[in-house]
Amino acid sequence: MIFGMLGLGPALAQDRPDMDDLFRRLAEPSGEAWRIAESDILREWSKSGSAALDLLLQRGETALDEGNLPEAIGHLTALTDHAPDFAAGFHARAVAYAASGQFGPALQDLARVLQLEPRYFPALTQLGTMLEETGDTERALQAYRESLAIHPHQQEAIDGTARLERQRDGTGI
Numbered sequence: 001m002i003f004g005m006l007g008l009g010p011a012l013a014q015d016r017p018d019m020d021d022l023f024r025r026l027a028e029p030s031g032e033a034w035r036i037a038e039s040d041i042l043r044e045w046s047k048s049g050s051a052a053l054d055l056l057l058q059r060g061e062t063a064l065d066e067g068n069l070p071e072a073i074g075h076l077t078a079l080t081d082h083a084p085d086f087a088a089g090f091h092a093r094a095v096a097y098a099a100s101g102q103f104g105p106a107l108q109d110l111a112r113v114l115q116l117e118p119r120y121f122p123a124l125t126q127l128g129t130m131l132e133e134t135g136d137t138e139r140a141l142q143a144y145r146e147s148l149a150i151h152p153h154q155q156e157a158i159d160g161t162a163r164l165e166r167q168r169d170g171t172g173i
Helices: 019-026 033-045 051-065 069-082 087-099 103-116 121-133 137-150 155-169
Strands: none
Touching: 019 033, 051 069, 051 087, 069 087, 087 103, 087 121, 103 121, 121 137, 121 155, 137 155
């Protein structure tokens, strides 16, 4: 598994009683129930349990959307400092770090996300993207595949897997 390459120990999953059912629906190969499950999972993951921490996440994500990476990293660092077990904060900061070219800190944050919630498919897809950008195509392909095993409908991971398989097999893009 990809966890080993990141040096992760046993998972400290943020399990909630209804999450297993949502993940089962997310993996359904047909129909539209997976879309609702995806939305419910992402919404559940975005809840820190504190209005102040949720505001920090919102401000960090807004700054990230606006391209203000230093401000995004600042808000998200405050969030992760105050909520060290909140996977969404680490994931958002990993995205900000990666966007600013700081892959080392981004990888550390993704490792923390996956330690907290091994099914955090956006983190696996982000990991695949970063590994692909750095030329580590085999581990990128592994990360994309692990992400798709959890959420088989993610277009970014589907595209990444197809692209890397074509590249590996020597077929044109």
